[in-house]
Amino acid sequence: MDTFVIEGGRRLSGRVRVYGSKNAALPLTAAALLTDQPVTLRDVPDLADLRNMYRLLAELGCVRTSEPPAEQPGVLRLHTQSTSNSHARYDLVKTMRASICTLGPMLAKRGFARVSMPGGCSIGDRPVDLHLRGLAALGAEITLTAGDITAKAPQGGLRGATIFLGGASGSTVLGTANVMSAATLARGVTIIESAACEPEIVDLANMLNAMGARIRGQGSPRLIIEGVKELHGVEHTVIPDRIEAGTFILAAAITNGDLILDNCPMDALLAVVDKLAAMGVRIATVPSAPGVPPAIDPMRASVRVTCDRVLKPVEVTTQPHPGFPTDIQAQLMATLTLADGNSVITERIFPERFLHVAELSRMGAKIYRQGPTVIISGVKRLIGAPVMASDLRASACLVLAGMAAEGTTVIHRVYHLDRGYERMEDRLNSVGAVIKRVDDKDLPPDSRIAEG
Numbered sequence: 001m002d003t004f005v006i007e008g009g010r011r012l013s014g015r016v017r018v019y020g021s022k023n024a025a026l027p028l029t030a031a032a033l034l035t036d037q038p039v040t041l042r043d044v045p046d047l048a049d050l051r052n053m054y055r056l057l058a059e060l061g062c063v064r065t066s067e068p069p070a071e072q073p074g075v076l077r078l079h080t081q082s083t084s085n086s087h088a089r090y091d092l093v094k095t096m097r098a099s100i101c102t103l104g105p106m107l108a109k110r111g112f113a114r115v116s117m118p119g120g121c122s123i124g125d126r127p128v129d130l131h132l133r134g135l136a137a138l139g140a141e142i143t144l145t146a147g148d149i150t151a152k153a154p155q156g157g158l159r160g161a162t163i164f165l166g167g168a169s170g171s172t173v174l175g176t177a178n179v180m181s182a183a184t185l186a187r188g189v190t191i192i193e194s195a196a197c198e199p200e201i202v203d204l205a206n207m208l209n210a211m212g213a214r215i216r217g218q219g220s221p222r223l224i225i226e227g228v229k230e231l232h233g234v235e236h237t238v239i240p241d242r243i244e245a246g247t248f249i250l251a252a253a254i255t256n257g258d259l260i261l262d263n264c265p266m267d268a269l270l271a272v273v274d275k276l277a278a279m280g281v282r283i284a285t286v287p288s289a290p291g292v293p294p295a296i297d298p299m300r301a302s303v304r305v306t307c308d309r310v311l312k313p314v315e316v317t318t319q320p321h322p323g324f325p326t327d328i329q330a331q332l333m334a335t336l337t338l339a340d341g342n343s344v345i346t347e348r349i350f351p352e353r354f355l356h357v358a359e360l361s362r363m364g365a366k367i368y369r370q371g372p373t374v375i376i377s378g379v380k381r382l383i384g385a386p387v388m389a390s391d392l393r394a395s396a397c398l399v400l401a402g403m404a405a406e407g408t409t410v411i412h413r414v415y416h417l418d419r420g421y422e423r424m425e426d427r428l429n430s431v432g433a434v435i436k437r438v439d440d441k442d443l444p445p446d447s448r449i450a451e452g
């Protein structure tokens with residue numbers, strides 16, 4: 001099992017490019033099930049979660065083909081060539097919750113879908129009741145058998161409906177993706193109220209419209225979808241990953257670095273930029289290359305990140321987009337452990353998403369938790385230590401803390417990180433970090449962890 005060994009205390013400086021978005025690419029790939037024609041995606045990151053999705057899609061008859069332009073790096077070509085199997089098995093679904101995204105497209109296109117109910121998750125309670133409520137409103141008969149969700153469309157297919165999709169903590173991202181995708185092929189008009197406004201949903205709606213769908217209101221809480229008979233193939237470029245960009249920006253801040261990010265989706269990060277400005281982190285648009293005028297697309301900007309020597313504390317509450325994203329909460333917490341004063345973070349989306357707190361405390365952080373809220377008392381320094389990654393963003397948090405800490409930090413179970421960041425250590429090392437990826441077995445015995 002891979003482990004990171006990080007020598008801390010280095011400032012990051014240089015230039016990195018933000019890759020395509022994992023959380024956009026996952027529902028985009030599932031949408032290939034909505035058509036019999038090829039779907040070609042560009043700027044697709046090479047991640048464990050996406051490889052799992054390809055395996056699942058192949059079982060469902062949607063194969064990855066290598067015809068041009070799919071021989072190029074970052075280009076993916078998917079083509080649904082068989083509809084004989086519509087069962088997303090537990091073995092695959094348990095590796096990746098986003099498998100649930102295949103439910104809506106299969107149900108709408110094939111009239112039937114059987115998808116294993118996703119199991120537990122380390123970041124907290126993640127039911128799919130809103131997904132099922134939305135699909136049932138479109139006329140689907142939903143049953144739960146042996147841990148599988150079975151969905152059957154009525155005679156003549158799904159029919160449009162007005163659906164309120166809000167839950168206790170607001171909108172659902174993948175729930176909106178599922179119901180919106182299904183509604184594209186339903187008879188009549190569907191209105192989704194309290195839809196998720198995330199940029200990944202906008203990207204999916206834009207691709208579906210390029211496939212012949214009729215969606216309006218993407219990016220707002222009300223989506224209006226006029227059903228069509230069929231959808232055709234498409235070529236689409238995935239939006240840059242705002243969570244990856246936020247992670248790199250905080251990597252620059254926590255190391256008091258000077259970093260330029262290319263392909264940065266600034267327009268999707270305004271809540272983050274606002275909080276960082278209050279902390280003393282400056283983010284300025286710069287030319288995308290010497291002599292080239294700054295990029296005009298605020299979703300693909302080049303920005304320079306610099307910051308004050310000592311960061312100021314802030315108060316943050318995570319919210320659905322356009323609020324502060326929960327997927328940057330852990331990375332922000334790592335950075336605030338070194339701020340000059342007390343910060344407060346309240347986690348409204350996944351109130352239990354704090355497994356990184358104990359690991360940061362092992363590095364000397366002062367963090368006090370009361371339910372969904374933590375108080376972080378800034379310390380002068382973090383000290384390197386062996387720590388354990390528990391989920392994707394918690395592992396990114398520990399990488400940031402390790403780069404800022406004095407001495408050596410050993411992060412176990414970095415497979416969590418590989419789910420959402422492509423070759424993270426290489427890109428950080430290219431701007432001054434010192435991170436080695438080693439096999440746990442090659443560590444000195446006293447640094448290894450007993451698995452199982």
Ligand code: EPZ
Nearest residue numbers: 023098125126127128129130131167169172173174327349
């Ligand atoms: C997406 O998950 C992201 N995953 C998550 O990113 C992200 O944390 C989350 O949205 C919130 O922004 C992908 O896009 C693949 P939700 P999703 O449904 O769609 C409750 C990462 O690190 N809820 O928007 O599964 C739920 O419990 C991952 O990349 C219901 O109650 O999240 C939560 O409290 C982690 N019933 C809230 O809504 C439902 O049916 C938001 O969850 C669905 C959700």
